[in-house]
Amino acid sequence: MGVTAARGFRAAGIAAGIKASGAPDLALVVNDGPSLAAAGVFTSNRVKAAPVHWSQQVLKGGSVSAVVLNSGGANACTGPEGFQDTHATAEKVADVLGLNAAEVAVASTGLIGVRLPMDKLLPGVEQAAAALSADGGEQAAVAIKTTDTVHKTAVVQGSGWTVGGMAKGAGMLAPGLATMLVVLTTDAVVEAPELDAVLRGATRVTFDRADSDGCMSTNDTVILMASGASEIVPDADEFAAAVTEVCASLARQLIADAEGASKDIRIDVVGAATEDEAVDVARTIARNNLLKCAIHGEDPNWGRVLAAIGTTDAAFEPDRLDVAINGVWVCRNGSVGEDRELVSMKDRDVVITADLHAGTAAASVWTNDLTADYVHENSAYSS
Amino acid sequence: MGVTAARGFRAAGIAAGIKASGAPDLALVVNDGPSLAAAGVFTSNRVKAAPVHWSQQVLKGGSVSAVVLNSGGANACTGPEGFQDTHATAEKVADVLGLNAAEVAVASTGLIGVRLPMDKLLPGVEQAAAALSADGGEQAAVAIKTTDTVHKTAVVQGSGWTVGGMAKGAGMLAPGLATMLVVLTTDAVVEAPELDAVLRGATRVTFDRADSDGCMSTNDTVILMASGASEIVPDADEFAAAVTEVCASLARQLIADAEGASKDIRIDVVGAATEDEAVDVARTIARNNLLKCAIHGEDPNWGRVLAAIGTTDAAFEPDRLDVAINGVWVCRNGSVGEDRELVSMKDRDVVITADLHAGTAAASVWTNDLTADYVHENSAYSS
Numbered sequence: 001m002g003v004t005a006a007r008g009f010r011a012a013g014i015a016a017g018i019k020a021s022g023a024p025d026l027a028l029v030v031n032d033g034p035s036l037a038a039a040g041v042f043t044s045n046r047v048k049a050a051p052v053h054w055s056q057q058v059l060k061g062g063s064v065s066a067v068v069l070n071s072g073g074a075n076a077c078t079g080p081e082g083f084q085d086t087h088a089t090a091e092k093v094a095d096v097l098g099l100n101a102a103e104v105a106v107a108s109t110g111l112i113g114v115r116l117p118m119d120k121l122l123p124g125v126e127q128a129a130a131a132l133s134a135d136g137g138e139q140a141a142v143a144i145k146t147t148d149t150v151h152k153t154a155v156v157q158g159s160g161w162t163v164g165g166m167a168k169g170a171g172m173l174a175p176g177l178a179t180m181l182v183v184l185t186t187d188a189v190v191e192a193p194e195l196d197a198v199l200r201g202a203t204r205v206t207f208d209r210a211d212s213d214g215c216m217s218t219n220d221t222v223i224l225m226a227s228g229a230s231e232i233v234p235d236a237d238e239f240a241a242a243v244t245e246v247c248a249s250l251a252r253q254l255i256a257d258a259e260g261a262s263k264d265i266r267i268d269v270v271g272a273a274t275e276d277e278a279v280d281v282a283r284t285i286a287r288n289n290l291l292k293c294a295i296h297g298e299d300p301n302w303g304r305v306l307a308a309i310g311t312t313d314a315a316f317e318p319d320r321l322d323v324a325i326n327g328v329w330v331c332r333n334g335s336v337g338e339d340r341e342l343v344s345m346k347d348r349d350v351v352i353t354a355d356l357h358a359g360t361a362a363a364s365v366w367t368n369d370l371t372a373d374y375v376h377e378n379s380a381y382s383s
Numbered sequence: 384m385g386v387t388a389a390r391g392f393r394a395a396g397i398a399a400g401i402k403a404s405g406a407p408d409l410a411l412v413v414n415d416g417p418s419l420a421a422a423g424v425f426t427s428n429r430v431k432a433a434p435v436h437w438s439q440q441v442l443k444g445g446s447v448s449a450v451v452l453n454s455g456g457a458n459a460c461t462g463p464e465g466f467q468d469t470h471a472t473a474e475k476v477a478d479v480l481g482l483n484a485a486e487v488a489v490a491s492t493g494l495i496g497v498r499l500p501m502d503k504l505l506p507g508v509e510q511a512a513a514a515l516s517a518d519g520g521e522q523a524a525v526a527i528k529t530t531d532t533v534h535k536t537a538v539v540q541g542s543g544w545t546v547g548g549m550a551k552g553a554g555m556l557a558p559g560l561a562t563m564l565v566v567l568t569t570d571a572v573v574e575a576p577e578l579d580a581v582l583r584g585a586t587r588v589t590f591d592r593a594d595s596d597g598c599m600s601t602n603d604t605v606i607l608m609a610s611g612a613s614e615i616v617p618d619a620d621e622f623a624a625a626v627t628e629v630c631a632s633l634a635r636q637l638i639a640d641a642e643g644a645s646k647d648i649r650i651d652v653v654g655a656a657t658e659d660e661a662v663d664v665a666r667t668i669a670r671n672n673l674l675k676c677a678i679h680g681e682d683p684n685w686g687r688v689l690a691a692i693g694t695t696d697a698a699f700e701p702d703r704l705d706v707a708i709n710g711v712w713v714c715r716n717g718s719v720g721e722d723r724e725l726v727s728m729k730d731r732d733v734v735i736t737a738d739l740h741a742g743t744a745a746a747s748v749w750t751n752d753l754t755a756d757y758v759h760e761n762s763a764y765s766s
Binding site: 371377 | 428429431457459460461465494495496497498600601672673676677679680682684685686687689690692693694695699702704714716717718719753754755757758759761762
């Protein structure tokens with residue numbers, strides 16, 4: 001059900017003709033209230049798409065009545081005209097549904113540097129509005145796919161309330177949020193400032209730690225809306241845990257569907273002096289192309305892990321580093337450890353653990369291997 | 384002729400049996416003087432191989448009488464025993480040639496985390512010493528190859544003196560020096576402190592700006608030796624220019640032979656506020672896997688250039704960025720510029736120009752595309 005699992009929301013996903021393939025490409029999620037409280041987190045890329053600029057303004061008000069999302073075009077690097085297209089899209093949604101355009105968020109995904117076909121998108125908004133339903137969450141999730149092979153939804157039940165969500169993303173997956181659009185909904189009664197704090201806390205340890213290919217998008221958007229339809233004010237910790245769990249589920253689904261990937265890799269850095277240093281080391285390992293190739297070849301090449309760690313500024317002594325691959329400590333004290341022949345890498349899941357022996361902080365980053373299929377998919381994307 | 388083009392040097396390259404393939408794997412370069420002045424630059428990776436630790440100590444003295452280099456094993460992450468192996472290698476060279484071991488530099492390249500077969504390497508030193516000759520530069524260059532498909536040498540003639548050199552490197556090519564071993568020789572009369580300044584100036588704008596895959600090695604070494612055999616004290620500017628030209632030639636040869644590459648890409652960043660920011664932006668573009676895949680697919684995907692620039696802290700306004708690919712300004716003012724259909728990408732050489740419109744500084748970084756062959760070569764390296 002995704003975004004329609006929580007009460008107070010309707011959604012739809014339709015084919016507006018933005019994609020040449022004729023696949024679904026326009027999604028609409030509407031919050032019927034009684035509350036319109038919302039929070040958003042956006043890409044930290046300084047080159048931001050027009051819908052990101054627009055939605056950041058909308059979220060400053062703390063209220064969102066609808067989110068309209070399109071695949072088939074990112075509307076990034078499209079100049080003032082692109083921003084006008086986003087504005088016109090929000091106005092159209094407001095017009096059709098009787099809402100205030102300043103409370104309509106917009107999100108787009110697809111190729112950068114191409115204007116959206118507004119002659120198809122605007123009629124599509126009418127079509128989507130007509131298709132809105134309380135069980136439209138799946139169709140909405142399908143309509144935001146680009147190179148995704150599957151649509152992604154998640155739901156967690158709280159004590160009388162629900163958190164649900166949908167996500168898209170398969171490439172350009174890196175921190176400061178991945179190339180991904182995420183809409184989260186809840187029927188809990190939560191005000192905008194608390195939603196904002198909960199959302200930032202959840203994305204910091206979930207989407208921000210998914211790093212498939214080190215490439216940060218211009219369009220990343222995560223929006224959380226609370227309808228209050230359950231009339232229940234949740235326990236703060238339980239609510240934060242539920243939002244984090246939905247985000248973690250969606251983040252794992254993104255990594256599992258990353259372009260061309262054959263391995264899902266979790267990098268656990270332990271024994272770090274600070275959490276920030278643990279994240280930095282884990283991310284540096286996650287972005288090392290040589291290591292990502294080695295894992296694709298099921299080669300427990302721990303030397304490439306050490307070579308990556310050595311490029312960071314984190315606190316550690318090279319001759320105290322330990323590295324395990326799938327539980328086998330193949331590197332001890334910066335040198336040869338257990339027999340690498342003991343490492344089994346046949347499964348899709350791979351866990352690399354690096355112990356810096358510099359403190360007690362830890363963090364995990366999720367990534368993928370680098371494959372010929374990734375190269376193929378991304379050398380042909382716009383052609 | 385490479386390292387033996389300058390007077391006062393002998394070299395050899397032989398097969399010691401370190402490589403299972405039986406290919407040449409041990410090189411020796413001897414400076415017969417009268418001067419032993421030398422300078423060295425090493426990897427900035429904090430995880431350094433044993434020979435790097437050793438040679439850094441040797442170069443502190445400013446004198447090098449010989450450099451012994453092996454392929455077939457990096458002797459990195461091999462603990463105290465690995466350092467003893469490097470020490471024993473230098474002692475063996477000193478013993479056979481009647482030199483001081485504290486003036487014998489050692490360099491190694493190959494797989495990380497594996498001890499060198501000293502029972503083959505030490506007899507190999509005797510064999511190489513016996514093969515030393517004043518025209519052994521080519522054989523030495525051949526013996527340091529790993530995944531290199533060709534050996535690399537360069538020579539520049541000065542006013543009565545010569546600068547020559549050899550290099551190896553094909554992968555793990557990134558800043559703070561590439562995975563590469565380089566030996567440069569000159570018969571000019573130059574003292575160690577000036578050699579050091581000239582070498583740092585030359586590597587800063589050549590090897591340090593080659594970034595094939597963003598992966599920094601544990602073993603990078605560049606050593607410059609001056610025999611003084613020409614008895615000519617060179618003009619300082621002419622000498623610096625000659626060393627820089629040899630380094631630039633070898634750096635271009637490294638990029639041209641990078642693992643699996645089908646395109647050689649130069650990233651020119653102009654209009655930057657500072658040279659450091661120009662280098663940072665150029666390097667960030669050079670490391671973007673999605674862009675590297677697009678170029679492999681001959682797709683002038685300028686959106687990925689902007690997405691990469693947006694992740695940097697350099698001074699620029701997103702709506703003033705201009706980007707050209709092979710001379711066609713496909714992005715103007717952060718938006719669509721000239722028709723991308725005008726861009727021809729059939730040639731191996733590709734030039735991407737980014738104008739930040741934030742100042743007058745500029746810098747270039749050389750890189751490659753990302754290919755299925757790169758993935759294949761690096762998923763099979765240690766197996």
